[in-house]
Amino acid sequence: MALTNREILLASRPVGMPTEENFSLVENSVPNISGGEVLIKTLYLSVDPYMRGRMRGVRTYVDPFELGKPLTGGVVGKVIESNHPNFKVGEIVEGRLNWADYSTSDGSNIRKVDPSIAPISTAIGAVGMPGLTAYFGLLYIGKPKEGETVVVSGAAGAVGTIVGQIAKIKGCRVVGIAGTEEKCQYLVNELGFDVAVNYKTENVLDSLKKACPNGVDVYFDNVGGEISDSVMTLINFQSRTVLCGQIAQYNDVKPSLGPRIQVQLIQRSSMMQGFIVGDFKERNEEGYNQLGKWVQSGEIKYHENIVDGLENAPKAFMGLFTGENIGKQLVKVSEE
Numbered sequence: 001m002a003l004t005n006r007e008i009l010l011a012s013r014p015v016g017m018p019t020e021e022n023f024s025l026v027e028n029s030v031p032n033i034s035g036g037e038v039l040i041k042t043l044y045l046s047v048d049p050y051m052r053g054r055m056r057g058v059r060t061y062v063d064p065f066e067l068g069k070p071l072t073g074g075v076v077g078k079v080i081e082s083n084h085p086n087f088k089v090g091e092i093v094e095g096r097l098n099w100a101d102y103s104t105s106d107g108s109n110i111r112k113v114d115p116s117i118a119p120i121s122t123a124i125g126a127v128g129m130p131g132l133t134a135y136f137g138l139l140y141i142g143k144p145k146e147g148e149t150v151v152v153s154g155a156a157g158a159v160g161t162i163v164g165q166i167a168k169i170k171g172c173r174v175v176g177i178a179g180t181e182e183k184c185q186y187l188v189n190e191l192g193f194d195v196a197v198n199y200k201t202e203n204v205l206d207s208l209k210k211a212c213p214n215g216v217d218v219y220f221d222n223v224g225g226e227i228s229d230s231v232m233t234l235i236n237f238q239s240r241t242v243l244c245g246q247i248a249q250y251n252d253v254k255p256s257l258g259p260r261i262q263v264q265l266i267q268r269s270s271m272m273q274g275f276i277v278g279d280f281k282e283r284n285e286e287g288y289n290q291l292g293k294w295v296q297s298g299e300i301k302y303h304e305n306i307v308d309g310l311e312n313a314p315k316a317f318m319g320l321f322t323g324e325n326i327g328k329q330l331v332k333v334s335e336e
């Protein structure tokens with residue numbers, strides 16, 4: 001009996017906050033593979049904030065999603081058919097594949113996942129792209145030194161949780177900013193952050209002044225907006241601001257304006273640098289290895305928020321903008 005392949009397509013481009021109407025689910029037959037290709041069954045799918053940018057239809061560092069075509073994103077799956085010499089049936093792979101039950105690949109956009117290192121879902125989380133983002137952004141741009149104060153916004157998410165824990169490993173004072181009391185408790189009690197600030201209930205500037213008596217040496221910015229305006233008033237001489245994400249602006253219809261901070265950067269001889277995780281792709285093996293070791297040793301803990309069912313991927317994606325997730329937001333598409 002022919003298998004059915006469900007796919008989630010971009011039905012229309014969101015204006016402001018994405019809605020269910022921007023997505024559609026279609027059923028097709030499972031694609032046949034040709035020479036050199038593999039057929040992959042999706043086990044876990046990642047929803048990531050950067051995908052909102054790809055829905056705009058404008059080319060940035062990555063191509064936009066096309067209307068009426070399947071969305072693509074981080075997938076962990078199992079090879080179920082193979083015409084490729086390097087991938088065997090039964091192996092677990094990770095790559096940027098379709099939001100679908102099944103995808104094909106010519107092998108160029110997938111890598112093997114070693115299930116003995118950590119649960120395979122971490123290949124799109126703590127030991128995957130978000131982990132690498134935290135690792136490269138913090139260590140190669142933020143360059144934290146022992147005893148320094150590191151502030152991270154979006155602290156309870158996939159990237160933020162790893163940033164804070166790496167900063168602790170490096171001997172820093174770590175202050176996280178997140179949107180619920182539960183997230184703040186998790187950061188302090190489970191992950192060892194020194195302080196967590198709830199930006200929805202506290203005056204962020206007042207709380208940060210108390211939490212950072214020696215100012216801010218490294219700011220790892222996942223969110224931007226008014227939260228970052230507050231952090232930037234506390235940056236130290238020769239501090240480093242790592243621009244990782246600006247989720248507070250991703251659904252803006254008109255650009256929002258904030259304080260002009262150039263003078264502050266000059267007066268404090270301070271550095272601000274944006275980056276994309278792919279800038280460091282030559283060092284990916286180093287990152288995967290180190291993150292894998294830290295996860296295995298328990299020095300890095302991770303949490304996954306798992307939504308069941310491919311059909312719920314749009315809802316899981318939208319939940320990123322309302323803060324539904326602690327740690328990495330995943331969609332479980334099929335049993336391992």
Ligand SMILES: NC(=O)c1ccc[n+]([C@@H]2O[C@H](COP(=O)([O-])OP(=O)(O)OC[C@H]3O[C@@H](n4cnc5c(N)ncnc54)[C@H](OP(=O)(O)O)[C@@H]3O)[C@@H](O)[C@H]2O)c1
Pocket residue numbers: 048049050129130133154155156157158159160177178179180183222223225227243244245246247248249275276277278320321322323324325326327328329
């Ligand atoms: N530069 C790169 O290569 C790269 C790679 C990966 C990710 N990123 C960026 O890094 C950031 C974090 O990504 P992630 O995958 O780890 O996502 P995530 O933090 O797991 O999920 C998004 C979180 O952002 C917070 N948030 C949503 N809207 C917000 C707003 N208006 N103001 C403040 N916080 C808001 C929510 O938590 P609260 O409950 O705390 O609000 C939500 O849980 C994103 O900006 C993403 O685009 C960049």
